[in-house]
Amino acid sequence: MISGTYTKESASHIIDKIFTNEKASHLYRQLLWLRQSEETLARLYKEQEMRTPTHFGTGQEAVAVGVCEALECEDVVYSHHRCHNHYLAKGGDLFKLVAELYGRIDGCSAGRGGSVHLTAREKGFVISSAILAQTIPVATGSALAFKMDDKPNIAVCFFGEATCEEGAFYESMNYASTYKLPVLFVCENNLYSTESPLNTRQPEDTELCERARAFKISSEKVDGNDVYAVYQAASLAVARIRAGKGPFFLECMTYRWREHVGPCFDHEVNRTYRSKEELESWMEKCPVKKAASYLLRNEMVTKDELSQWNFEIEERVQKAVTLAKQSGWPKALELFENVW
Ligand SMILES: Cc1ncc(C[n+]2csc(CCOP(=O)(O)OP(=O)(O)O)c2C)c(N)n1
Numbered sequence: 001m002i003s004g005t006y007t008k009e010s011a012s013h014i015i016d017k018i019f020t021n022e023k024a025s026h027l028y029r030q031l032l033w034l035r036q037s038e039e040t041l042a043r044l045y046k047e048q049e050m051r052t053p054t055h056f057g058t059g060q061e062a063v064a065v066g067v068c069e070a071l072e073c074e075d076v077v078y079s080h081h082r083c084h085n086h087y088l089a090k091g092g093d094l095f096k097l098v099a100e101l102y103g104r105i106d107g108c109s110a111g112r113g114g115s116v117h118l119t120a121r122e123k124g125f126v127i128s129s130a131i132l133a134q135t136i137p138v139a140t141g142s143a144l145a146f147k148m149d150d151k152p153n154i155a156v157c158f159f160g161e162a163t164c165e166e167g168a169f170y171e172s173m174n175y176a177s178t179y180k181l182p183v184l185f186v187c188e189n190n191l192y193s194t195e196s197p198l199n200t201r202q203p204e205d206t207e208l209c210e211r212a213r214a215f216k217i218s219s220e221k222v223d224g225n226d227v228y229a230v231y232q233a234a235s236l237a238v239a240r241i242r243a244g245k246g247p248f249f250l251e252c253m254t255y256r257w258r259e260h261v262g263p264c265f266d267h268e269v270n271r272t273y274r275s276k277e278e279l280e281s282w283m284e285k286c287p288v289k290k291a292a293s294y295l296l297r298n299e300m301v302t303k304d305e306l307s308q309w310n311f312e313i314e315e316r317v318q319k320a321v322t323l324a325k326q327s328g329w330p331k332a333l334e335l336f337e338n339v340w
């Protein structure tokens with residue numbers, strides 16, 4: 001549903017441009033890029049050479065790709081603790097991400113930040129932070145700066161649904177709406193906050209879009225495992241924001257496959273807050289498989305092309321990992337430089 005004065009009909013020219021063969025295939029390759037990167041990191045993490053707490057985003061790739069592909073390079077993105085997907089989708093260098101996880105000098109934060117403090121300023125990925133909701137007011141501030149400087153750019157903030165339980169989220173929505181700021185709030189609703197399910201944290205039948213509407217912010221809820229649905233919704237939201245109509249709230253329904261923090265699946269480490277059956281039911285809705293089916297169904301690709309992309313991406317990931325492992329360590333005497 002989209003609320004407010006904006007209608008899908010009024011933006012049909014944007015939708016027409018969306019699903020070209022080339023773009024649809026590109027979105028799929030981006031999904032695969034994120035999936036293979038994250039799966040490789042999860043495998044390597046078990047070797048215990050990466051000493052940074054890491055929140056894997058396997059299963060949630062379509063949100064990052066669908067939104068970031070609707071943006072321009074100069075638009076800025078902020079993220080939270082589960083940030084690898086957003087960093088990569090906005091064009092962050094995998095080599096610098098892997099080096100960061102290994103604590104190396106070539107890491108995107110020079111080995112000081114770890115998994116939750118990624119940055120790729122040159123690509124418009126400003127920062128991620130593990131403090132829930134911390135980046136929402138900052139993204140809102142970036143949007144204010146764009147408006148004051150009369151720039152056409154927008155700011156985007158990704159966060160989980162539990163972050164909608166933080167006060168800073170409401171203060172930011174109130175301010176952004178009052179001043180019609182160019183900011184896109186993207187909620188990745190994966191149903192859990194660490195091991196707490198939604199029904200222990202939010203009243204029954206809560207619709208987060210209704211909360212956005214209370215601040216007179218237009219909103220839409222989409223299938224966050226369908227990259228094409230997310231891309232379409234994000235493109236429309238971005239067009240609306242760029243037209244000066246103020247902020248937008250996008251809720252994407254999805255599911256994290258691995259444990260809250262760390263590389264294992266919950267059942268592998270005997271966690272029982274959710275069942276293996278529930279996980280498997282979401283794995284059937286895998287965003288990568290879903291996109292592949294779409295492309296094959298519409299005869300946009302062949303199975304051979306899919307295999308070829310798989311192979312090429314695997315090679316790119318391996319190359320980044322090899323390079324990152326060769327990177328040097330920060331010097332002990334410089335350890336406290338650039339640390340706040
Ligand atoms: C202000 C604050 N409170 C609590 C935490 C501890 N914490 C870290 S991640 C997390 C769960 C967040 O859930 P959600 O926002 O839904 O994101 P998800 O992990 O599901 O992607 C919590 C409670 C924190 N980092 N910051």
Ligand SMILES: [Mg+2]
Pocket residue numbers: 160161162188189190191192193194
């Ligand atoms: Mg969550």
